[in-house]
Amino acid sequence: GFSYHGDIKIFDLLLQWHDEGKYHFDFALIELNYLDWTYANEINARNTDASYLYGELQKRNIPAFVMEPLLGGRLANVPHPVAVKLKRKDPERSVASWAFRYAGTNEGVLTVLSGMTYMDHLKDNLLSYCPLDPLDEEEMEYLHKDIAEEIVGFETIPCNDCKYCMPCPYGLDIPAIFVHYNKVKTENRLPISPRDENYAKYRRQFLIGYDRSVPKLRQAKYCIGCGRCISHCPQRINIPEEMEKMDRFVEQLKQSDAQ
Known part of the structure; x- marks a missing residue:
């Protein structure tokens, strides 16, 4: 077989x-x-x-x-x-x-x-x-x-938290990043538009939860795109691409507070 x-x-x-x-x-x-x-x-x-x-x-x-x-x-x-x-x-x-x-x-x-x-x-x-x-x-x-x-x-990232992608050579906690995003997404608490009534509350919850779930030095912004993790993922997620999206999303949330 x-x-x-x-x-x-x-x-x-x-x-x-x-x-x-x-x-x-x-x-x-x-x-x-x-x-x-x-x-x-x-x-x-x-x-x-x-x-x-x-x-x-x-x-x-x-x-x-x-x-x-x-x-x-x-x-x-x-x-x-x-x-x-x-x-x-x-x-x-x-x-x-x-x-x-x-x-x-x-x-x-x-x-x-x-x-x-x-x-x-x-x-x-x-x-x-x-x-x-x-x-x-x-x-x-x-x-x-x-x-x-x-x-x-729900359009979540199809990560099963299997941890086959770990350890990341640059220290990222890849599954924890995806788990946090997916949890917020499935609970309909993702901060999307500043025009939304609950945007400020959801934005604060997402950023605080992100820092609590993933130590700062293990967050998406430290991904260098080496791609070593891709071949280990059973779900074939383009992990560097998702890390870039996540970092961009987090930075947008941080910038919205500064505006």
Whole structure:
């Protein structure tokens, strides 16, 4: 088998070799979850939708091993309005269990890989899979349409706080920078326009929170754009570009106070 992480041309080439009989693949490891099913490419043009990867394997009856069912924890820590919806839909289930059941429901999935930090994570996984309670069509549609669409609508930086980009050779705390921005964004507290009624309050909260979350010497302005982090990011984020945007945004907020 093979594990796919890279250029879609490589994925297609491997399946072409399978079709030609050059290799016979008994399985393939792909990233599959309800957000990446339709929106992986929209979130990041360098990624490929899981629906395509899974569909190509299904055409050839190649079983799938699934990685990133929670998108590095992102689907266990969804924005608060989304979490409220999921809990309202089924109060007895955890937010994470929806993603695990989604991954396991797809036909031809042999294994779902999950990284667990705490005993509670293990217990929740066991409840999700022993035995698996597959999602029905209505629930699958609910995740695809209602939940995934709402998550994408927040337009956050697709960082999962996996820390694969760390350590930064110049000392930046890359995940902490993204986590702070995304948290403010999903809580609808991002200071956008000085004309907004709450701009002054949100601006102050953002800057104070930024300094508390990220030590000054580890903030975005110290990025030199070396690009060493890019190849380590599973989500293929152009980190130097995002650091430049973040620094520009922070400086604009600081300048608005001086005006």
